[in-house]
Amino acid sequence: xxxxxxxxxxxxxxxxxxxxxxxxxxxxxxxxxxxxxxxxxxxxxxxxxxxxxxxxxxxxxxxxxxxxxxxxxxxxxxxxxxxxxxxxxxxxxxxxxxxxxxxxxxxxxxxxxxxxxxxxxxxxxxxxxxxxxxxxxxxxxxxxxxxxxxxxxxxxxxxxxxxxxxxxxxxxxxxxxxxxxxxxxxxxxxxxxxxxxxxxxxxxxxxxxxxxxxxxxxxxxxxxxxxxxxxxxxxxxxxxxxxxxxxxxxxxxxxxxxxxxxxxxxxxxxxxxxxxxxxxxxxxxxxxxxxxxxxx
Numbered sequence: 469x470x471x472x473x474x475x476x477x478x479x480x481x482x483x484x485x486x487x488x489x490x491x492x493x494x495x496x497x498x499x500x501x502x503x504x505x506x507x508x509x510x511x512x513x514x515x516x517x518x519x520x521x522x523x524x525x526x527x528x529x530x531x532x533x534x535x536x537x538x539x540x541x542x543x544x545x546x547x548x549x550x551x552x553x554x555x556x557x558x559x560x561x562x563x564x565x566x567x568x569x570x571x572x573x574x575x576x577x578x579x580x581x582x583x584x585x586x587x588x589x590x591x592x593x594x595x596x597x598x599x600x601x602x603x604x605x606x607x608x609x610x611x612x613x614x615x616x617x618x619x620x621x622x623x624x625x626x627x628x629x630x631x632x633x634x635x636x637x638x639x640x641x642x643x644x645x646x647x648x649x650x651x652x653x654x655x656x657x658x659x660x661x662x663x664x665x666x667x668x669x670x671x672x673x674x675x676x677x678x679x680x681x682x683x684x685x686x687x688x689x690x691x692x693x694x695x696x697x698x699x700x701x702x703x704x705x706x707x708x709x710x711x712x713x714x715x716x717x718x719x720x721x722x723x724x725x726x727x728x729x730x731x732x733x734x735x736x737x738x739x740x741x742x743x744x745x746x747x748x749x750x751x752x753x754x755x756x757x758x759x760x761x762x763x764x
Contacts, residue, residue, distance in 0.1 A: 545635075
């Protein structure tokens with residue numbers, strides 16, 4: 469029996485607690501399948517809001533309709549061997565920096581930070597280091613001088629290198645303010661084609677209610693219990709996972725709404741990395757709707 473809507477989640481994606489959110493959904497059938505880049509294989513996807521902006525620049529009708537996280541869980545770490553010479557983003561000029569993959573959110577974040585500090589993407593070399601244990605290993609082995617880490621990888625690196633500091637760290641409210649100049653930078657959310665939302669409004673509202681219940685469950689339960697809901701292949705070391713979950717619990721959206729000024733900020737964020745977004749005439753406010761977040 470096929471269930472509707474079909475919903476995808478990023479594989480690993482640096483968002484550890486999403487598996488727990490999905491597992492905690494109650495009262496509505498949700499299928500988890502691989503999202504094939506908007507190819508029509510799914511009706512709804514859990515995706516980065518910056519990805520929605522990229523799709524909008526291509527003229528496609530993908531639209532966000534529920535914010536899951538009010539800020540990303542990312543940090544820029546320095547390789548232990550370079551900790552005495554690299555202290556600020558400006559010190560990255562001429563250095564090799566690890567990102568999860570070319571064009572990924574971590575790559576976009578790096579470019580945004582470089583531009584915000586008077587540098588350009590061409591001032592550094594980037595290397596793909598993955599999102600979890602491999603990104604930590606790249607720092608420890610000196611493969612890269614610095615790297616953008618995500619979620620549990622941050623806690624793992626922090627636990628092994630207590631004296632380490634991060635040049636940027638969006639896990640906290642203060643950190644997101646320093647990086648983006650605002651209290652909120654919506655990251656992961658639910659997205660769908662605008663035509664699907666128009667034709668299946670009630671299903672979208674039921675899905676929002678189910679996901680909101682799952683998010684409340686994650687937010688209200690101890691990190692240890694949340695971790696039990698995460699598949700084994702999605703876990704890292706116990707202490708790192710628990711710290712990551714606690715940070716993510718603080719970033720869960722309370723109402724699922726997109727703040728009025730966030731779409732323009734996300735567009736600016738993506739534009740630093742993508743020429744098409746820079747050149748496109750995008751009405752940033754149209755790439756997201758709060759209509760369904762209001763579902764009770």
